[in-house]
Amino acid sequence: MTTRKTVRIAMNGVTGRMGYRQHLVRSILAIREQGGLDLGDGTVLWPEPVLVGRREHALRALAERHGLDQEAVATDLDAVLADDSIDIYFDSQVTLAREEALTRAIAAGKHIYTEKPTATGLDGALRLARQARDAGIKHGVVQDKLFLPGLRKLKRLVDGGFFGRILSIRGEFGYWVFEGDWQAAQRPSWNYRSEDGGGIVVDMFPHWEYVLHDIFGRVETVQALAATHIPERWDEQGKPYQATADDAAYGVFELAGGAIAQINSSWAVRVNRDELVEFQVDGTEGSAVAGLRNCRAQHRSSTPKPVWNPDLPATEVFRDQWQQVPDNEEFDNGFKAQWELFLRHVVLDEPYSWDLLAGARGVQLAELGLRSSAEGRRLTVPELSL
Structure with a gap:
C-alpha cells in the first residue's frame, strides 16, 4: 500500500525565467507529473507549490496554465511564512531581495532551498548559514551544474x-x-x-x-x-x-x-x-x-x-x-535531480552537503x-x- 505525503513549498520568484522554467515547470511540476517522488519505503512525496510574488495577475496566470489551485497564490510573504502548513521556502528572486526574505523564512522555522548567490556579501551569507544552524532547519543551495x-x-x-x-x-x-x-x-x-x-x-x-x-x-x-x-x-x-x-x-x-x-x-x-x-x-x-x-x-x-x-x-x-x-x-534534469535530493533530505534526513555554508563559499x-x-x-x- 502506497502512502502519499504532501510537502507544501512556498516558491518566491517563479515569474522570473529561472524560477519558472527550471524550478517550477521542470522540477516541481515534473515531479508531480511522474506521480510524485517515490521514497522507497511505500511513501510517495507529493510537492504542493504555493506561488509567491508581487504580481498577483502573473501568479494567477501561471496557476491557471498549469492547473494549480488559485488559492495557492500569494503576494503577502509574511502571511505565507506564518502558515504552519508551509514546509519549505524556496527563493529565486533577484539577489538584492534574497537575504532579507531568507532571514524571515528562517525565523519562521521553514526549511530553506534557494538559488545562488545567497546574499550580496560574505557577511550576509555566513549570517544566513548561522541563523539556519541555530534554528535547526534543513537548508540547501542550488548548485545545478x-x-x-x-x-x-x-x-x-x-x-x-x-x-x-x-x-x-x-x-x-x-x-x-x-x-x-x-x-x-x-x-x-x-x-x-x-x-x-x-x-x-x-x-x-x-x-x-x-x-x-x-x-x-x-x-x-x-x-x-x-x-x-x-x-x-x-x-x-x-x-x-x-x-x-x-x-x-x-x-x-x-x-x-x-x-x-x-x-x-x-x-x-x-x-x-x-x-x-x-x-x-x-x-x-x-x-x-x-x-x-x-x-x-x-x-x-x-x-x-x-x-x-x-x-x-x-x-x-x-x-x-x-x-x-x-x-x-539516464540523466534527469539537473535542477529536478537536486530538488529530489533536497526533498529526501528534508523528509528522510538523508545526507546533503550543498547547504548555506557551501553557498557562502560561492559568495x-x-x-x-x-x-x-x-x-x-x-x-x-x-x-x-x-
Whole structure:
C-alpha cells in the first residue's frame, strides 16, 4: 500500500525565467507529473507549490496554465511564512531581495532551498548559514551544474583515477548577449547594473566555486580580471542605459592538491565551441573535455604525437582523436535531480552537503574575485566555518 505525503513549498520568484522554467515547470511540476517522488519505503512525496510574488495577475496566470489551485497564490510573504502548513521556502528572486526574505523564512522555522548567490556579501551569507544552524532547519543551495550529464561523466573519470595527477582545468563559458538596441537581450537589464546586484562575477564565480570544489578540490587562491566590454545597453523598454557591472571575467584559481584552473566567463563572446560551457582537464595519465551534456576523453596510451610545423597545413582532425565517454545511465534534469535530493533530505534526513555554508563559499569567491580585479593581485581564499 502506497502512502502519499504532501510537502507544501512556498516558491518566491517563479515569474522570473529561472524560477519558472527550471524550478517550477521542470522540477516541481515534473515531479508531480511522474506521480510524485517515490521514497522507497511505500511513501510517495507529493510537492504542493504555493506561488509567491508581487504580481498577483502573473501568479494567477501561471496557476491557471498549469492547473494549480488559485488559492495557492500569494503576494503577502509574511502571511505565507506564518502558515504552519508551509514546509519549505524556496527563493529565486533577484539577489538584492534574497537575504532579507531568507532571514524571515528562517525565523519562521521553514526549511530553506534557494538559488545562488545567497546574499550580496560574505557577511550576509555566513549570517544566513548561522541563523539556519541555530534554528535547526534543513537548508540547501542550488548548485545545478554538478548535475549536468557532461560534468557527471567528468566526475566519474576523476573518481576512477583516469587523469592520474590532475595538472590543470581550463573552462570557457559564455555567449553573445545582444545589447538590446536592434535585437532584444537574452538576459534582464539588471544583470548589467552593479547597483541592482548584477555582474558576471557575482553570477558565475559561485558556480565555478562549487564545480571546482566538488570535482577537483578546494579553491585556495584567486586572481581575476573583470571587465565591462559593452558599456551601453538598452533595457526592456528600449531605453539606453550605462552598464555599471562587469560582463566578462577572466579568473585563475589555485586548487588544493596543486591543480591550476583558468576559467573565462563572458556575455560578450561569440560561441566557437561545441557547448556554451566547456571544461578541459589535463592530467598525467589522460585528458577530457566536458560540456553540458557530452564528455570526450583521450588516454595517455592513445595520445597522438603532434608536431609543430607552421609551413604545412594540418591534415589531422584533432577532435576525431578523442573518445566519447558513454552515458551509462539516464540523466534527469539537473535542477529536478537536486530538488529530489533536497526533498529526501528534508523528509528522510538523508545526507546533503550543498547547504548555506557551501553557498557562502560561492559568495566569498565572487567577493574576492572582484577585489582581486580592483587591486590587481592574487588573493588567498580562507576556509570558511561557522
